[in-house]
Amino acid sequence: MIAPAEQALSFTHEQPQDADAIEALLDHAFGPGRFTKVSERVREFAEFRPDMSFCAWDGARLVGSVRMWAVHVGGRPVIFLGPLAVLAEGRKFGTGGELVQRASAAARAAGYPVLLVGDQPYFGRFGYCVDAAKDVRLPGPVDQRRVLVLGASDLAGLVTA
Numbered sequence: 280m281i282a283p284a285e286q287a288l289s290f291t292h293e294q295p296q297d298a299d300a301i302e303a304l305l306d307h308a309f310g311p312g313r314f315t316k317v318s319e320r321v322r323e324f325a326e327f328r329p330d331m332s333f334c335a336w337d338g339a340r341l342v343g344s345v346r347m348w349a350v351h352v353g354g355r356p357v358i359f360l361g362p363l364a365v366l367a368e369g370r371k372f373g374t375g376g377e378l379v380q381r382a383s384a385a386a387r388a389a390g391y392p393v394l395l396v397g398d399q400p401y402f403g404r405f406g407y408c409v410d411a412a413k414d415v416r417l418p419g420p421v422d423q424r425r426v427l428v429l430g431a432s433d434l435a436g437l438v439t440a
């Protein structure tokens with residue numbers, strides 16, 4: 280991996296032909312346990328939004344991915360963010376942050392709050408807040424301290440299709 284100062288990553292919306300490279304990246308980043316997460320339950324019923332999902336490329340090599348999904352929370356349209364992953368040797372160069380900010384901005388520009396399950400110490404820097412998500416219920420067991428929201432303070436109810 281090239282040092283960040285020399286690095287010129289390109290960012291594109293996810294295309295159907297990117298799917299295999301993304302699967303390989305997610306296996307690399309999360310391992311086989313990734314399908315047991317509650318977020319996977321959400322993604323089973325959510326509608327994928329490629330127009331808000333992004334890939335990061337070092338030339339032809341995929342180095343990062345973030346996916347976005349349309350759901351409802353208590354009947355209100357919301358975008359669910361995840362998974363987010365960056366190739367291990369490409370981390371700490373700001374790529375994850377760039378992906379989160381591009382995807383979040385796309386959802387916010389379209390008028391949606393964004394919901395995710397992740398680490399507040401990471402996502403907090405992008406404005407994601409745990410207090411705003413305290414009344415959101417996921418369709419399975421989750422540590423409520425990892426349920427975070429951007430762009431709304433009054434989301435409440437179960438996450439549904």
Ligand SMILES: CC(C)(COP(=O)(O)OP(=O)(O)OC[C@H]1O[C@@H](n2cnc3c(N)ncnc32)[C@H](O)[C@@H]1OP(=O)(O)O)[C@@H](O)C(=O)NCCC(=O)NCCS
Pocket residue numbers: 308309361362363364365366369370371372373374375376377396397398400401
């Ligand atoms: C999380 C991840 C996407 C970050 O990618 P990245 O390109 O390194 O992100 P950035 O360069 O924007 O940010 C790196 C910073 O975030 C910190 N960070 C990374 N993961 C963190 C976490 N879970 N909690 C707190 N801080 C975290 C890094 O230590 C680094 O800190 P520094 O800037 O003080 O050095 C990447 O580490 C990854 O793919 N991890 C495995 C998959 C994962 O956990 N995905 C997120 C859950 S959905």
